[in-house]
Amino acid sequence: MAIIKKYKSIIIEKHQLSSDVFSLVIKSLGKPFKYHPGQFLHLALDAIDFSEQWPESRCFSIQSSPSEDNIKITFAVKGRFTKRMVNEIFKGSQVFIKLPYGDLFTQDHNRNNVVFIAGGTGVTPFLSLFSDYRFSLYSGAKLFLGLKKKELNFYSDLLDVARINNPDFDIKIYYEGINGFISVQEVIEHDNNDNVFFISGPPMMIKYYKNELTKNNISIERIITDDWE
Amino acid sequence: MNMQNIDQIRKEIIEKTTSYYNAKFLDKKFIPGKSKVNYAGRVFDEKEIINAVEASLDFWLTEGRYSEEFAERISEFLDIEHVLLTNSGSSANLLAFSALTSEKLGDKRLKPGDEVISVAAGFPATVTPIIQYGLTPVFVDIKIPTYNIDIIQLEKAISDKTKCIFIAHTLGNPFNVKEVLRIAEENNLWLIEDNCDAFGSKYNNQYTGTFGHLSTISFYPAHHITTGEGGAICTNNPLLANIVRSFRDWGRDCYCAGGENNTCGKRFSQQFGNLPTGYDHKYVYSEIGYNLKMTDLQASIGVAQMNKIKEFCTARKLNFDIWTRIFSKYSDFFILPEPMENADPAWFSYIITLKEKNPFSRDELTSYFSNCLIETRNLFAGNIIKQPAFLNKNYRVYGDLSVTDYVMNNTFFLGTYPGLSNEMFLYVEQILDEFMIKF
Numbered sequence: 001m002a003i004i005k006k007y008k009s010i011i012i013e014k015h016q017l018s019s020d021v022f023s024l025v026i027k028s029l030g031k032p033f034k035y036h037p038g039q040f041l042h043l044a045l046d047a048i049d050f051s052e053q054w055p056e057s058r059c060f061s062i063q064s065s066p067s068e069d070n071i072k073i074t075f076a077v078k079g080r081f082t083k084r085m086v087n088e089i090f091k092g093s094q095v096f097i098k099l100p101y102g103d104l105f106t107q108d109h110n111r112n113n114v115v116f117i118a119g120g121t122g123v124t125p126f127l128s129l130f131s132d133y134r135f136s137l138y139s140g141a142k143l144f145l146g147l148k149k150k151e152l153n154f155y156s157d158l159l160d161v162a163r164i165n166n167p168d169f170d171i172k173i174y175y176e177g178i179n180g181f182i183s184v185q186e187v188i189e190h191d192n193n194d195n196v197f198f199i200s201g202p203p204m205m206i207k208y209y210k211n212e213l214t215k216n217n218i219s220i221e222r223i224i225t226d227d228w229e
Numbered sequence: 230m231n232m233q234n235i236d237q238i239r240k241e242i243i244e245k246t247t248s249y250y251n252a253k254f255l256d257k258k259f260i261p262g263k264s265k266v267n268y269a270g271r272v273f274d275e276k277e278i279i280n281a282v283e284a285s286l287d288f289w290l291t292e293g294r295y296s297e298e299f300a301e302r303i304s305e306f307l308d309i310e311h312v313l314l315t316n317s318g319s320s321a322n323l324l325a326f327s328a329l330t331s332e333k334l335g336d337k338r339l340k341p342g343d344e345v346i347s348v349a350a351g352f353p354a355t356v357t358p359i360i361q362y363g364l365t366p367v368f369v370d371i372k373i374p375t376y377n378i379d380i381i382q383l384e385k386a387i388s389d390k391t392k393c394i395f396i397a398h399t400l401g402n403p404f405n406v407k408e409v410l411r412i413a414e415e416n417n418l419w420l421i422e423d424n425c426d427a428f429g430s431k432y433n434n435q436y437t438g439t440f441g442h443l444s445t446i447s448f449y450p451a452h453h454i455t456t457g458e459g460g461a462i463c464t465n466n467p468l469l470a471n472i473v474r475s476f477r478d479w480g481r482d483c484y485c486a487g488g489e490n491n492t493c494g495k496r497f498s499q500q501f502g503n504l505p506t507g508y509d510h511k512y513v514y515s516e517i518g519y520n521l522k523m524t525d526l527q528a529s530i531g532v533a534q535m536n537k538i539k540e541f542c543t544a545r546k547l548n549f550d551i552w553t554r555i556f557s558k559y560s561d562f563f564i565l566p567e568p569m570e571n572a573d574p575a576w577f578s579y580i581i582t583l584k585e586k587n588p589f590s591r592d593e594l595t596s597y598f599s600n601c602l603i604e605t606r607n608l609f610a611g612n613i614i615k616q617p618a619f620l621n622k623n624y625r626v627y628g629d630l631s632v633t634d635y636v637m638n639n640t641f642f643l644g645t646y647p648g649l650s651n652e653m654f655l656y657v658e659q660i661l662d663e664f665m666i667k668f
Contacts, residue, residue, distance in 0.1 A: 002310050002467075003300045004486070042492060050287045050294045059494035101492055106467045203498070228494030 002034060006048060006098045011089055012070060017154045020077040021121065022086060023063075026097060027070045035066055037129035038104030038226070041073070044096045045081075045088055056081065059101070059228055061125040061200075065132035071097075074121050074154070104226050105129055109196045113140040117182060117209050119201025120147060123155055125226050126200060130162035130169070142190055143171045144182045146201070150175055184212045191218055200226040239286060246282050250275035261656040268578060268604040268644035269451035272541065276533040284529035291487035292522060295529035302535040303446070303461055307436045311470035313462045314523040315477055318425040318447020319354035321460035322395075324521060325421050325443040326358035328462075328472040329393060331516060339364060339419070343392040344625065346418075348378050350633040352609040353616070355397050355423045360622055367391065367625045368614060370632045373582055374567045376608065376640075377404040379632075384412050386627035391416065397423035400608075400642065401453075401545070401577035403432040403569050406440050421445070425460070428453040429542035429575035438463050443473070448527075451646070453541055453575060454534035456527040472516065480518025483510045487522075542575035544647035548654075552579040552643060555658045559665055562587055578642040580608065582635070588668050591639050601660045604644065611637030 013025035026043075035041075044057040058081045064072040075082055089095065104125055116126050123145055129135050130143075147153055153173065163169050174182050187197070187209070197213055199206050206227045213223055254273075258264075284295055292314070300312040315321050329339045339345070341363030347356055349368040359366045369382045376399040383394070394413055398404055413420040424430075424438035425447035431437065438444035443466075446452075448459030462473050474484055482501060485492045493510065500506040501513045549566075556563050556579075564582040568574050583591050595605045610616055612633045614624060643657070 003297065003304055003312060004492075005297055005301060006294070040494070051289060053488040059492075101494075103467055103471070108468070227498070 002036070002100055004098055004100065005031070005034070006054075006096060007031070007033065009095050009097050011091055011093045011095060014089060014091055017074065018152055021074065021152070021154070022077070023072060023074040023154070024085075024089065025070050025072050026095065029094075032069065033066075033071055033099065035062060035100035036106050037065060037132045037134060038106070038125045039100035039102045039128075040125065041071065041097045041099035041101065043073070043085075044098075045084055046096075047094075048096050054098070055096070057096075057098075058082070061121075061128070061226070062099070063124040063127050065128055067132060074124050076121055102226070104198070104200075104224065105134075107224060109224065110194060111138045113142070113190065113192055113195040114138055115187060115190045115195060115197045116141065116143040117187060117197065117199045117201075118143065118145050119182075119205040120152070122201030122205070122226070124200075126198070127155060127158050127162075130165065131158060133165070135162065135165050135169075138166060139168055141166060141169050143169070144174070144187055145171065146174045146176070146182045146205070148176050150178075182209070184209070184216070187213070188216045188218075191216070195222065197223050198226070199223065203227060242282060242286065243279055246279050247275045250278050259650055259652045259656075261652065261659075262602065264602065266603045266644075266653045266657055267646075267648070268606050268642065269646045270648050271450045271455050272537070272646065272648045273455075273530075273533070276536070277530045280529035280533045281526055284526045287525065289488075289525050291524060292528070293487075293525040295525045295532050296523060299456075299528040299531040299535065300461070302532060303463070306535065306538060307439050307463060309439050309463045310465045311463065311467065313470065313473050313477060314528060315460045315462065315521045316523055316527075317458050317521075318445060318449060318452070318460040319357075320519075320521040321425070321445035321447065321462045322354045322421075322423060323358045323361075323519075324473050324476050325445050325462050326362065326395065327476045327516075327518075328443065328469055329419050329421075330362055331472045331476075333468065333472055333515070337419075339392055342390065344388060344390040345393040345395050346383060346386055346391060347395050348397075348633070349613040349626075349630050350376065350608055350611070350636050351397050351399065351613065352423075352425070353613060353618075354425075355395060356613060359395065360624075364392075365390070365623055365625055367627055368630060368633075369627050370630050371399070371636070373632060373636065374564050375402055375404075375569050376400060376566070376580060376636070377402060377569060378409075380405050380408045380412075382628050383409070387412070387416055387418075391418060393419040393421065395421040395423065397425065398427035398430055398437050398574075400566075400580050401427045401430050401574045401645075402566070403427065403430050403437050403572040403574060405569055406432040406437070407571070410440060419443075424463075425452065426577035427575065429538055429545075431573040431575075432569070433571050434573070439465075442466060443469055448531060448534075452577070453545070454531065454538055456523070456531040456534070459523055459527045459531065475516045476518045477521045478518065479520050480514045480516035481511070482513040482515040485511060541647045545576045545645045546574075548645040548647075548649050549574075549576040549579055551654050552645070555654070555661065556581060559661075562589075562665070562668065576645045578606070579645050580640060580642040582640040587639075589664075591641055594664060595641050597664050598657075598660065603657055603660060605641045608636050608640050608642065
């Protein structure tokens, strides 16, 4: 984890993607943001006072690539803090963020035939990698993305860019009402005894696929999860 | 009291601080024969004191905004990703070495009985962690006039048990990085660069402290910049950075800074060791660690010092050249220092060795200097295996340490720190001339 830095920042875009999913584009008011793909940040709504503890904040995956000037996050309204975000953050609002956290892709791993398994907004840390130049170093990558419905696929443009960055990249999207949940069997077919499986999404989903993969003899060392409470 | 009043009081305190600095520290005069010519010392202006006062007024005390900025400034200066601040250069060496003993490194970890190559002509803190962790230091001789490890001897000293090279860039003079890296790579060895005396030195136009798996810096007042006590560990390896942080912060698995909670976002949902699932991550310990953190007060001074690092390094190089001019007059008596090939040292000091069969001894000259209030130092521990603490310790010597022994008896150094003035150089030159006239 690189040096964690606090950034006084401003919201330059806020979009409502569905009834309870929003995205924010955040610009640093000081030095440029520094992070790696797959890392996350803490966002606070209250001003920071260097004599006091860091205010209440929440973790959010960084969706943008490190080569971009601004940071993008996508969040679903799930509790008191995210409701505050909806009600108190607008274009031009000042927020405080600190980053980078996490080591999802900075851990040493085999870049061949990587399988990415994502549920809902859990795809965002993967998007950070897919839109980064480093993604061209991955060969035979496969994404299984599970979404509740087609209207919640806010990522098709970004995934198209990912395919341009890495023509070898294969994507399969599951919509609950159409083709059900991500098929464990299909995922397992991509096991070559040496490749890595990244999982990101709601805790229950991560737990389920982690269990299924280990039951199918994929060692725990080859399963890397981006799980929060 | 409202914020406006608080800000006004703070402003007045800072203004008074500048006045205090001007009255207390500005315009100190050097009086030849009455003032000391130190070999090192803190060099600062009102900005260091202001930052220390600001940090005191924040009263955050542990790692805070200044620690973040100080680490970032070092990271940008060296162009290295991870900088972990600690309370001394020696702690930095201890932490760097400790990290390599972590079980998280699997078979690559250092274990008791493994051998670590170093030199005996150096500072103890490069060697003591090796002994403290039950490994065997292997001492190799050095070369004059670079005072760095003899590369041929280094390569020959490697055995099946050798797992690491832990050496310093002696007094700011980079060791032969190219060859050391080659040997480390060919033999699958860890490399720790003790960069405590060389912050700002370059090898092949790249800063030292950026070549090894880990490197260390010291901010003791004798060094290139100071925080009083203080040090740092640098690495580009994220795993090593996490392990160093853990050893530094009691061995805990959690990386929250002081006063922070749940920055990982999974404080109560993981399982470690034989602990119950969900046991508070803040109190999970994955290493046998220490508490060696830096305070924000120290870091605040470091931030102000980082604004001066380039000018400090330039001054050290200039002072080195001035000493060379002065001592070159007596080149029949002295071996003068030389930079390593491809190196651009930000010299810690000016190291001089008396030639064989000199008509005077090192101690006669340094005593004469001392009586004239001119500070000198020996090359730290001399031959470290002759030190009382090392007499009954487990170590191996490859070849002989004849150059090290010669240095122990015939070598001393003068300062190159930026606090040296023209008047001081003129004074030392005059004293040296007086001493040498007899010969």
